[in-house]
Amino acid sequence: MSRRTPALIAAAVLLPLALTACSSSDGATTATGDKAAAKSDGFPYTVKNCGVTTTFKAPPKRVVTMNQHVTEIMLELGLKKSLVGTAYLDDQVLPKYAEDYASVPVIAKEYPSYEQVLATNPDFVYGGYGSAFTAGDGRSREALKKSGIESRLNTESCTKGDQPMDTLYEEIREVGRTFGVTDRAEAWIKQAKADNAATAKKLAGLKPVSVFVYDSGDKTAFTAGGEGIGNELIERAGGTPVFADLDTPFGDASWENVVARKPEAIVIYDYGATTVEQKKKRLLTDPALADVPAIKNKRFAVMPLSDAVLGVRVPAAVDKLAAQLHPGATTP
Numbered sequence: 149m150s151r152r153t154p155a156l157i158a159a160a161v162l163l164p165l166a167l168t169a170c171s172s173s174d175g176a177t178t179a180t181g182d183k184a185a186a187k188s189d190g191f192p193y194t195v196k197n198c199g200v201t202t203t204f205k206a207p208p209k210r211v212v213t214m215n216q217h218v219t220e221i222m223l224e225l226g227l228k229k230s231l232v233g234t235a236y237l238d239d240q241v242l243p244k245y246a247e248d249y250a251s252v253p254v255i256a257k258e259y260p261s262y263e264q265v266l267a268t269n270p271d272f273v274y275g276g277y278g279s280a281f282t283a284g285d286g287r288s289r290e291a292l293k294k295s296g297i298e299s300r301l302n303t304e305s306c307t308k309g310d311q312p313m314d315t316l317y318e319e320i321r322e323v324g325r326t327f328g329v330t331d332r333a334e335a336w337i338k339q340a341k342a343d344n345a346a347t348a349k350k351l352a353g354l355k356p357v358s359v360f361v362y363d364s365g366d367k368t369a370f371t372a373g374g375e376g377i378g379n380e381l382i383e384r385a386g387g388t389p390v391f392a393d394l395d396t397p398f399g400d401a402s403w404e405n406v407v408a409r410k411p412e413a414i415v416i417y418d419y420g421a422t423t424v425e426q427k428k429k430r431l432l433t434d435p436a437l438a439d440v441p442a443i444k445n446k447r448f449a450v451m452p453l454s455d456a457v458l459g460v461r462v463p464a465a466v467d468k469l470a471a472q473l474h475p476g477a478t479t480p
Contacts, residue, residue: 193325198306200289202298207328208272212255212265215276216241217459218302221323222274223248224460225332233268235260236276238419238453242461262286265297272298274323276457278305300326304376304397304458312377313344313384316458336460343463344384347470350477351386357473359387360411360442362427363453364420368400372415378456382415385469403436413473414442419453449473 194203212233213219219234220241228248233255241249255264259280265273265287273292275281281289281301289299303319304312317337324333359382361372372378372389376397382389390409391401414431418424428448437443449472455465 190325190328190330195322195326197322198301198303200299200301202300204298204326207326208298210268210270211272211274212260212268212270213274213276214259214280215302216454217457217461218274218276219249219252220245220454220459220461221320224336225320225324225327225329227327227329228252230327232270233260233265236280240452259285259287262291265292266295270297272300274300274302276302276305276459302458308375308395312375312380312458313462316340316377316462319458320460340463344466347384347463347467350467351470351474354386354474354477356383356386356388358390358410358412359415359449359473360390360406360409360413360440361415361417361456362431363398363417364422364427365400366430368402369406370398371401372456373397373399377458377462381456381462381466381469384466386474387413387415387469403434407437407440410440411442412445413447413449415449415451415469417453417456418450424450 191207192203192205194201196202207230209230210232211222211227211230212235213222213231214235216237216239219231222228222231223241223245228251231252234249234252235254235256236258240246253268255268259282262285273280273287278301281287281292281299283291289301292299300323303315307315317340320333320336320340321330324330324336360369361378361382363370363372365371371391371394372382373394373396374389374392375395378397379389379392390406390411391399394401416424416427431437431443432446442448449469451465451469452461455461455468
């Protein structure tokens with residue numbers, strides 16, 4: 149969890165439906181992806197991202213992505229040919245992206261060194277978490293800029309007090325503009341809004357379930373806070389996050405607070421070396437949690453971590469979580 153610790157969050161300023169017209173798995177569309185980007189209007193394009201203003205005279209051509217959710221954004225928008233390197237998976241890429249992902253060089257299992265990034269000769273680096281651009285590791289956005297490399301940070305790491313789903317739409321829109329594939333981005337946004345509306349219709353009239361998110365942790369619980377897409381995802385899935393008052397996307401909570409807030413369900417984030425079953429066992433065998441309603445009733449839901457961050461999986465993830473929190477009620 150080193151890339152999402154509270155300290156890193158503070159330092160950073162603090163499964164959708166396939167698009168039939170623009171899926172990267174569509175051989176014909178993918179083959180023309182870069183040509184379409186090169187011919188797109190809309191340049192020069194100036195965007196302000198997490199305090200950094202950049203003007204693009206043309207779409208970037210050699211891109212390195214760090215963190216899975218931003219890699220999947222690129223693949224969803226049909227931009228695999230722009231990728232010269234990628235790094236840091238939390239879990240498996242979606243099957244729809246597997247073939248395209250396999251064609252991209254993996255330059256590091258976790259974060260690459262500055263030298264590994266430079267070795268790909270990129271003109272653009274896209275990071276998912278603030279830790280992707282940690283200055284102490286030499287990968288700061290300032291250092292990249294000095295080497296002639298532009299960059300983007302996923303805006304979940306630097307926005308506060310907004311509506312995260314709207315932030316997701318804007319993230320897709322700005323990436324689409326940056327790469328000259330505005331039509332693909334707008335098509336994805338339109339479909340995402342329709343998917344979210346369909347899930348909301350299924351849940352109409354149902355009583356929300358109070359939810360505690362267990363990401364990791366032993367002495368304290370590392371959980372979803374109120375500022376990220378994870379919080380809104382739970383709300384849209386018919387839940388009430390019990391730690392929505394944490395003013396970060398992720399943060400630590402005491403176990404005493406978990407007990408005091410009496411969650412009716414526990415959402416476990418699935419990723420990394422610790423399995424879901426190991427996390428369940430840790431929760432079920434802790435005497436201090438024995439009276440928590442979710443523990444008493446063994447009421448768990450599971451989400452891959454990549455579903456719960458600001459990326460293209462979110463609309464489908466809302467629907468999948470809704471089915472777990474309200475089994476039977478969400479069946480069309």
